[in-house]
Amino acid sequence: MITMGLLWAGLACLALVFSTSALAAEVVPDQQGPVLADDGADTTRILAIFEAISQVPRCSKDEERIAAWLVQWAEERGFPVKTDEFLNVLISVPAAEGYADAPVVALQAHMDMVCQKTADSDHDFTTDPIRLVREGDWLRATDTTLGADDGIGMAIALFLAEEPGLKHPALELLFTTDEEVDMSGAEGLAEDALKAERFINIDSETEGFVTLGAAGGVKLEITLPLAFTPLSPGQAMYSLRVDGLLGGHSGVEIHKNRANANVLVARALDEAIPFRLISFAGGSADNAITPASELILALEPEHDDALRARIAAFEQEIRDEYPEETGFSVTLQALANPADAALSATDSARLIELILAIPQGVYEWSEIFPGLPETSNNIGILLTTDAALELTVFHRGFSPEKLENLAREIEQTAAQAGAATNRRSQFPAWPPNPEAALYKKALVAYERAFSTPLQTEVVHAGLECGFIAEKYPHMEIISIGPTMEYVHTPKERLHVPSVERVALFLRELLKDLDQ
Secondary structure, eight states: OOOHHHHHHHHTTSOBOOOOOOOOOOOOSOBOOOSOOSOOHHHHHHHHHHHHHTTSOOBTTOOHHHHHHHHHHHHHTTOOEEEOTTOOEEEEEOOOTTOTTSOOEEEEEEOOBOOOBOTTOOOOTTTOOOOEEEETTEEEESSBOOOHHHHHHHHHHHHHHTOTTOOOOOEEEEEESOTTTTOHHHHHSOTTSOOOSEEEEOOOSOTTEEEEEEOEEEEEEEEEEOOOEEOOTTOEEEEEEEEOOOOOBTTTTGGGOOOOHHHHHHHHTOSSOOOEEEEEEEOSOTTBOOOOEEEEEEEOGGGHHHHHHHHHHHHHHHHHHOTTOTTOEEEEEEEOSOOSEEOOHHHHHHHHHHHHHSOOEEEEEOSSSTTOEEEEEEEEEEEEOSSEEEEEEEEEESSHHHHHHHHHHHHHHHHHTTOEEEEEEEEOOBOOOTTOHHHHHHHHHHHHHHSSOOEEEEESSOOTHHHHHHHOTTOEEEEOOOOEESTTSTTOEEEHHHHHHHHHHHHHHHHHOOO
């Protein structure tokens, strides 16, 4: 049996790339539809399927409607389809002529999406379709996440399933639920659900790369009890807001030194200015680097000048520290409406100290792969209620031991502050296997299709492939996908030409999987 350490060491010999560079594209003025432009036939059909998927609300934990849509899609085409208690959908597609004896291949994507929107958007994710906007070679949404993660993976799989004349083994189209929250769909998948021996995940985010391994993760909930008491007469109230940050995916973009708004707001008040915290809220997704956060505070009027001086100095500190955060803004605004209660100055300081004591960003760099984080943490959601501070943090890592050590360190930090912790979910790392026949065939098929090598990467993000590898130890697994940017943010966009390249690559690869 090959150990994970040997697998990592073996893969280190490959030419791996760990960062995603944006593909240059001419962006034309905003065009509100049509989504379909003068694209190739494959792209036109794939985008039509994606547009249909985008009409169905499908936030994580709200996938009943998209699961039903997939079942109907399969039944209308005569494909056998099954669902399970986790709402996973499995569609069986018979082998093409001459491929009846070839090993079955699974094409997999997750049906849920991260639902984020701009502060001024009135979009209702429970009822409204995603409004798609075409900008030259790019596709985005109107003031919301696009949901190409992983709606475009679904669309590509469905396109291939009904393409006439496609040469392919028997296919299992697996669409899983809740990937963006806890991967409970993949975790709950029965160990005998799949007949496939080869597994292609369509959830990577850079065309021209094949992903061969991914990090594991732990999502931790921290609850700090709070006691609010009446405010003193005459105290001034302020809103302190940090906004306009790049945000991004807390896995694949955590190494880019992007600021987290929850941490910045806490840092802004990390000074000897006595204040009383009234409320604090930032972030709506634990797997997104928080782009905006707001704290409401009260303090004695004689400290007004000191507070304003601190915020002005803080703004310059952040602009110097994060030069790429060009949209960064910090706003201190006096409020006229008085609050009824606030934390004591001591408890307010204790809350800020807890936030600043929790690691944010890359915690340790990989010793095997230069430029790749070994472990990281993200403070994704922060909210005060009338009784507690509630934090959701998400730490990732390749080594189970190092990931566990980081989780315990954060739990101990929380306990020292008087907070309780709960591990909401945990998912395993996906160890790479560079000797798998599927991987080797992918390299050959891509170079044949495009006359350029397919690059290999290991990502710090989590993929459902970890659960698949755990449930099916002998499964050969790779992950691919078209190019996307700003995933998990309202700036998310899909590079349209890369969609057809992925479809062409898969067509070439499936043709080679006849044995």
